[in-house]
Amino acid sequence: MRLLREAYKFLVEKLDVDAVVLVDGGTDILMRGDEYGLGTPEEDMASLAAVYGLEGLAEKLVVSVGFGVDAYHGVNHSLVLENLAALEREGAYLGALSIPRDSREGALYLDAVAYAQSAVPEHPSIVNGSIAAAVRGDFGNVRFTPRTANSELFINPLMAMYFAVDLDALARRSLYLDRLEGTTLMRQISSVIEVFRGEVTKVRMPRQYPH
Known part of the structure; x- marks a missing residue:
């Protein structure tokens, strides 16, 4: 995380950046740490901690796209909605939007995903494939790669x-983000999270979405 923050700092100063937006393909960046399942949080939390420690930025935002994708890594999305509601109470939930399929942005995204899938047909992104399928209007058990067989x-x-949420507010709600200070390698971050999880005495259990 320490080296990642230095990289962000270099880019902010070199490019005269006044805003940073972290985009998570999935929802595990929105987890506090006491949920039953955290998904695959290492890279997300490293970026969140790195940017949280940057000074002088006018805007720091987190955007989550791909609601539901992380269910296959143990994330319960009723708890995701609970976390968003808590951010709303703090004035840190900034709302939601969708990109229409026939918009320029939507068309470019679909083209980019199709190109990436053709470039690595043996290992296409399940996250981007799922999001692209949703943008196209597909529904249900859609097959776009043997990886999901x-x-x-x-x-x-x-x-x-x-x-979209305020990055600083999201970081402050994390129960273990401060422990990542001083880490350098991804395996160190994994170890920190594992130790923290072993100390959690009250886990927020998964709940079925009622509607």
Whole structure:
């Protein structure tokens, strides 16, 4: 994380940046740490901690796209909604938007995903493939790669929505982000998270979305 912050700092100063937007393909960046499942948080938390420690930026935002994708890594999305509601109470939830399929942005995104899939047909991104399928209007157990052959997907319009939150407020809600200070390697971050999880005495259990 320390080296990542230095890299961000260099870019901010070199390019005279006044805003940073972290985009997570999925929702695990929105986890506090006491949820039953955290997904795959290492890279997300490294970036969140790195940018949280930067000074002099006018805007720092986190955008989550691909609602539901992380269910296959243990994230419960009722808890994601609970976390967004808590951010709303703090004035830190900034709303949601979707990119229409026939917009220029939507068309360019679909083209980019198709190009990436053709470049690495043996290992296409499941996250981007799911989001692209949702942008196209696909629904349910959509197949776009053999990598998901043993899973039942639930492609739906929520996957194509962007949820935006204030980065600093999100970072302050994390229960372990401060422990990442001083880490350098990804395995160190994994170890920090593992130790923290072993200390959690009250886990927020998964709940079924009622509607």
